[in-house]
Amino acid sequence: MEHLNRRFFLKTSATGIAVSLLPTMSTEVAAADSSVPQVQTSGDPKDATKRLAQYVLKAKFEDLPTNVVKETKRALVNYMGVTVGSCKHEAVEIAIQSLSAVSASKQATILGRKERFDALNAAFINGVGSHVFDFDDTHLVTNVHPSGPIASALLAYSEIKPVSGKDFLNAFYLGVEIMIRFANSTAPNHADIGWHVSGSVGSIGAAAAVGKLMGLSEQQMLWALGLGASQLVGFRDSFGSMNKSFNPGRAASNGLFAALLAQKNFTSSNGVIEGRVGWAQTVTTKIDYQELLGDLGSRFEIAKDTYKPFACGIVIHPAIDAAIQLRNQYQLKAEQIQSIKIKGNPMMLELCGKKTPQTGLEGKFSVFHSVATAIINGQAGEKQYSDAAVRDAKTITLRDKVDVTSDSKIPKKSADMVITLNDGRVLNKFIEDAIGSVANPMTDQQLEAKFTDLTEGLLSSAKNKSLIEACWNVDKLPNVAKLAKLSVA
Amino acid sequence: MEHLNRRFFLKTSATGIAVSLLPTMSTEVAAADSSVPQVQTSGDPKDATKRLAQYVLKAKFEDLPTNVVKETKRALVNYMGVTVGSCKHEAVEIAIQSLSAVSASKQATILGRKERFDALNAAFINGVGSHVFDFDDTHLVTNVHPSGPIASALLAYSEIKPVSGKDFLNAFYLGVEIMIRFANSTAPNHADIGWHVSGSVGSIGAAAAVGKLMGLSEQQMLWALGLGASQLVGFRDSFGSMNKSFNPGRAASNGLFAALLAQKNFTSSNGVIEGRVGWAQTVTTKIDYQELLGDLGSRFEIAKDTYKPFACGIVIHPAIDAAIQLRNQYQLKAEQIQSIKIKGNPMMLELCGKKTPQTGLEGKFSVFHSVATAIINGQAGEKQYSDAAVRDAKTITLRDKVDVTSDSKIPKKSADMVITLNDGRVLNKFIEDAIGSVANPMTDQQLEAKFTDLTEGLLSSAKNKSLIEACWNVDKLPNVAKLAKLSVA
Numbered sequence: 001m002e003h004l005n006r007r008f009f010l011k012t013s014a015t016g017i018a019v020s021l022l023p024t025m026s027t028e029v030a031a032a033d034s035s036v037p038q039v040q041t042s043g044d045p046k047d048a049t050k051r052l053a054q055y056v057l058k059a060k061f062e063d064l065p066t067n068v069v070k071e072t073k074r075a076l077v078n079y080m081g082v083t084v085g086s087c088k089h090e091a092v093e094i095a096i097q098s099l100s101a102v103s104a105s106k107q108a109t110i111l112g113r114k115e116r117f118d119a120l121n122a123a124f125i126n127g128v129g130s131h132v133f134d135f136d137d138t139h140l141v142t143n144v145h146p147s148g149p150i151a152s153a154l155l156a157y158s159e160i161k162p163v164s165g166k167d168f169l170n171a172f173y174l175g176v177e178i179m180i181r182f183a184n185s186t187a188p189n190h191a192d193i194g195w196h197v198s199g200s201v202g203s204i205g206a207a208a209a210v211g212k213l214m215g216l217s218e219q220q221m222l223w224a225l226g227l228g229a230s231q232l233v234g235f236r237d238s239f240g241s242m243n244k245s246f247n248p249g250r251a252a253s254n255g256l257f258a259a260l261l262a263q264k265n266f267t268s269s270n271g272v273i274e275g276r277v278g279w280a281q282t283v284t285t286k287i288d289y290q291e292l293l294g295d296l297g298s299r300f301e302i303a304k305d306t307y308k309p310f311a312c313g314i315v316i317h318p319a320i321d322a323a324i325q326l327r328n329q330y331q332l333k334a335e336q337i338q339s340i341k342i343k344g345n346p347m348m349l350e351l352c353g354k355k356t357p358q359t360g361l362e363g364k365f366s367v368f369h370s371v372a373t374a375i376i377n378g379q380a381g382e383k384q385y386s387d388a389a390v391r392d393a394k395t396i397t398l399r400d401k402v403d404v405t406s407d408s409k410i411p412k413k414s415a416d417m418v419i420t421l422n423d424g425r426v427l428n429k430f431i432e433d434a435i436g437s438v439a440n441p442m443t444d445q446q447l448e449a450k451f452t453d454l455t456e457g458l459l460s461s462a463k464n465k466s467l468i469e470a471c472w473n474v475d476k477l478p479n480v481a482k483l484a485k486l487s488v489a
Numbered sequence: 490m491e492h493l494n495r496r497f498f499l500k501t502s503a504t505g506i507a508v509s510l511l512p513t514m515s516t517e518v519a520a521a522d523s524s525v526p527q528v529q530t531s532g533d534p535k536d537a538t539k540r541l542a543q544y545v546l547k548a549k550f551e552d553l554p555t556n557v558v559k560e561t562k563r564a565l566v567n568y569m570g571v572t573v574g575s576c577k578h579e580a581v582e583i584a585i586q587s588l589s590a591v592s593a594s595k596q597a598t599i600l601g602r603k604e605r606f607d608a609l610n611a612a613f614i615n616g617v618g619s620h621v622f623d624f625d626d627t628h629l630v631t632n633v634h635p636s637g638p639i640a641s642a643l644l645a646y647s648e649i650k651p652v653s654g655k656d657f658l659n660a661f662y663l664g665v666e667i668m669i670r671f672a673n674s675t676a677p678n679h680a681d682i683g684w685h686v687s688g689s690v691g692s693i694g695a696a697a698a699v700g701k702l703m704g705l706s707e708q709q710m711l712w713a714l715g716l717g718a719s720q721l722v723g724f725r726d727s728f729g730s731m732n733k734s735f736n737p738g739r740a741a742s743n744g745l746f747a748a749l750l751a752q753k754n755f756t757s758s759n760g761v762i763e764g765r766v767g768w769a770q771t772v773t774t775k776i777d778y779q780e781l782l783g784d785l786g787s788r789f790e791i792a793k794d795t796y797k798p799f800a801c802g803i804v805i806h807p808a809i810d811a812a813i814q815l816r817n818q819y820q821l822k823a824e825q826i827q828s829i830k831i832k833g834n835p836m837m838l839e840l841c842g843k844k845t846p847q848t849g850l851e852g853k854f855s856v857f858h859s860v861a862t863a864i865i866n867g868q869a870g871e872k873q874y875s876d877a878a879v880r881d882a883k884t885i886t887l888r889d890k891v892d893v894t895s896d897s898k899i900p901k902k903s904a905d906m907v908i909t910l911n912d913g914r915v916l917n918k919f920i921e922d923a924i925g926s927v928a929n930p931m932t933d934q935q936l937e938a939k940f941t942d943l944t945e946g947l948l949s950s951a952k953n954k955s956l957i958e959a960c961w962n963v964d965k966l967p968n969v970a971k972l973a974k975l976s977v978a
């Protein structure tokens with residue numbers, strides 16, 4: 001079979017990149033591979049998929065450093081808060097209505113809701129919810145949002161088969177780590193081409209994570225990675241529509257789907273990542289295998305996962321941080337303020353310069369509204385970006401007093417704010433690293449406050465508390481299915 | 490919202506191709522679009538997605554030319570035969586086992602089987618079955634296999650909501666036509682990059698076809714196309730594994746999934762094909778919009794769909810055709826034959842030169858086995874490619890008498906055969922266009938014989954006959970759900 005397999009492009013070359021012109025058995029286009037770009041490779045592509053599979057199979061919860069366990073829990077707290085918080089969002093409602101026509105199984109929870117679905121569609125719907133506020137975790141190098149696809153697939157699977165909290169947390173770490181590494185190793189090209197990275201690398205990450213819980217053999221894990229990688233989701237073209245949150249949602253169900261098939265020996269290639277016409281060749285023009293696979297188990301990209309404190313464009317975050325700090329320090333009221341002057345990186349106005357936003361969504365891209373509402377309310381969560389909040393008269397009065405100038409010497413993570421009060425006082429705050437960055441992460445308490453703010457009106461205070469507690473203590477749960485059930489009011 | 494939308498890349502430019510450097514609101518990579526290739530466009534990309542949606546919405550069964558209706562029925566006969574015929578294939582068995590863990594609904598038929606599944610998973614499983622023998626329809630310009638994703642999605646949907654035979658046939662035509670046009674307009678680049686075209690353009694074709702049956706509004710159809718296009722499936726790396734048939738299967742369920750969501754107003758972009766970071770930019774390096782959208786409703790690519798008479802690599806087909814014609818003309822027996830000499834295009838040996846195949850799969854890529862079994866059995870269907878058939882002593886004796894020489898003057902569609910008999914006679918046959926090509930299509934009777942050969946042992950003779958009849962007369966069915974049910978023994 002070896003001769004034949006080579007003709008089928010199974011493990012066609014040791015380097016994995018397309019240089020030879022092996023004949024094709026394909027009934028689909030006998031491709032010349034002449035006129036299209038070939039992926040530029042750095043690092044060692046040899047057996048890349050196999051090395052990834054082997055790491056996934058051997059990775060143990062007990063071997064994770066304390067800070068990695070902690071960060072994985074923080075990612076879980078953030079995921080659970082935003083997903084439960086979004087459970088009545090229109091996109092989630094529509095997904096539930098649409099898929100009830102085809103789903104009869106009640107095996108898995110829709111976080112925060114009474115409806116139950118089969119695991120595949122539950123993974124999708126929860127994945128949509130995780131991203132629809134654009135308030136999920138972010139790995140700042142590539143801005144990939146890894147938790148949605150991974151946690152949504154794992155929680156759904158945990159309602160089919162019993163999964164311990166430790167195993168869940170380990171698989172969650174693995175999936176997130178893999179997604180971040182795929183994003184890092186192909187940045188910026190993979191995204192520049194057009195892919196929405198949180199969707200496009202989600203299926204393979206989720207397949208690996210669920211496959212880990214299933215206890216797949218190495219061969220089955222290779223197939224799970226192959227089937228997972230074969231399902232790409234999402235273009236950047238989708239931004240601004242529900243299709244954006246569709247992408248990580250579909251990645252979650254795709255990954256679970258791939259693992260379910262591989263578990264029963266549905267075959268794939270053995271080297272989907274590095275194959276001559278495999279993942280890297282097809283979906284990116286650059287890949288760094290050292291970035292993808294180097295130091296697995298000792299370099300932890302998940303440790304750099306971050307959480308947004310504010311439900312708006314990330315370039316406004318330093319300005320909001322300054323506003324809230326001054327407000328709290330001086331117990332400011334809107335009526336006291338004569339003017340608010342901000343110096344920020346040019347991207348602040350470029351991306352979020354909407355002077356007179358009319359809707360909540362527009363407000364998320366208005367530094368003017370954001371700073372005004374932050375002064376008045378002391379926060380800039382989902383509630384501060386409702387249509388009503390954006391049209392609030394008091395907020396509009398204050399936002400008209402906000403003035404922003406661009407200064408290319410100020411980095412995107414920073415902002416300088418001067419507030420002049422009616423009594424003549426001049427207050428100043430310079431933010432070096434905005435809250436929520438790697439250098440200045442949200443505290444656990446701030447994460448909890450974000451969670452509680454998002455779930456207010458959806459969960460009772462007691463339910464909210466016990467769900468947060470369960471997330472922090474997930475490694476002590478004998479059966480993680482409890483987690484999803486706790487989210488339901 | 491217009492200003493904001495532009496920043497979101499919704500309908501960013503009139504031309505639809507990336508020339509400007511608009512800022513991004515994205516929380517995902519603010520891409521520079523500098524170092525990656527931009528899609529080369531010919532024809533007019535303006536409103537491409539909208540023009541496609543409008544054609545789909547207005548296309549009527551009554552407007553289809555007779556030959557198009559006939560070819561669509563022939564595609565259906567071929568699809569039904571190969572899919573029912575494969576219903577006990579290992580890949581289908583595994584898919585059924587795997588997905589029974591998550592599917593509780595019994596709404597849709599697995600063709601040829603007693604098990605029933607929800608429509609999404611039924612579409613997937615039937616799509617796998619349609620391709621697993623590599624015996625499905627082929628549009629020879631790109632070798633895309635369009636019927637599998639489209640018919641699998643439509644049949645599954647027809648068991649959720651009543652669909653008339655005329656509407657089914659019209660939607661089937663539309664989906665196939667769209668898939669072929671996507672393949673043609675991006676060939677060879679899209680496949681050369683690495684995509685398995687039957688998977689990669691299947692989701693959007695199936696979304697359009699199902700959306701047509703749903704009676705979507707123009708806005709909903711744009712969203713269905715957006716959500717469908719956002720789900721790419723399959724690399725050529727998968728060839729030689731079950732992942733190859735996974736690809737059209739997943740395309741079928743993806744398309745249905747997209748349409749179900751769009752029907753309830755789950756939004757997407759309005760211009761997924763031509764968008765600055767949409768489908769064309771992301772998944773191909775060349776697109777010809779005239780090929781994609783020109784003469785819709787008057788140029789019918791489906792009329793060039795073809796069907797394989799033999800269950801093996803297409804480059805062997807002219808040699809088998811010659812062998813069967815000589816066999817029938819002279820009532821040849823293996824024992825009479827001294828030698829078989831074939832002159833063929835170099836690709837014949839290059840792709841199918843396996844001298845001593847050991848398995849049925851290897852036999853499919855052996856001109857030697859194929860010609861020998863064709864002489865002995867008068868055909869080269871699935872049965873002639875079982876492991877046992879390849880190991881048959883009489884066949885091995887004859888295959889050792891086959892000699893092939895390459896002649897680059899002979900085109901791939903042709904072959905020259907000289908058979909020398911033990912009694913000294915020399916028989917010659919030159920095949921200009923192999924049976925099954927556009928120039929020399931299989932007759933309806935040959936299609937029926939292929940169907941019957943595939944379903945033998947699975948369907949009773951009476952069931953077989955009534956299923957074939959129902960396919961030819963599908964436009965007379967008041968409710969096409971009957972078709973799938975007729976396939977079950």
